Amino acid sequence: MKIMGIDASTTCTGYAFFDEDKLIHYSCIKPNGATWQERLINEGPKLNMLIEQWKPNIIIMENVPLVNRQLETLVILGAVQGYILSVASSHGVEIKFVMPSEWRSKVGLYDGTKRGMKRDVLKQRAIEKANELFHLDLTWVSPRSKKNQDDIAESILIAYSQIQPGS
16 A cells, blocks of 8 residues: 655645655745745646656644634635645545644654654754654754754654554
8 A cells, every 4th residue: 555645735735655664755835926825736737647647645744723723824724625635536546634733643743742742843853753763864954944844854754654553
């Protein structure tokens, strides 16, 4: 079974492909465009090509948590989800949505501290965990750095959280 993990946004969408529990490909899409709508339209054909090339049986994607979100962010992330649902549907690929707390818990990103719940700490830990589990060299520079590869790391871990032993 081929599984695709997605950590989606309109600025950088990380993706990963597994064949059973073996990581076989990963990268990200950084779409062009001045507005989120333009970037989403630019991202769609790239996502479509990936699905055609790798032919996943299922896509595992992070769901949008509704707490502590601004309305504009919810609209944008909802549009991203809708677009990806449409692309997946056109290929007959099922999508499973998982909440951030679920996949992060399953891969052991929480350390039980209040600091450990902060966004930047979780993103750095995701990179460290993906590097550790899959012998990668994904980059963490600093909080909010555009050079961080947390989108890729999270796409890997989102999928892995659902296929690792004991899932």
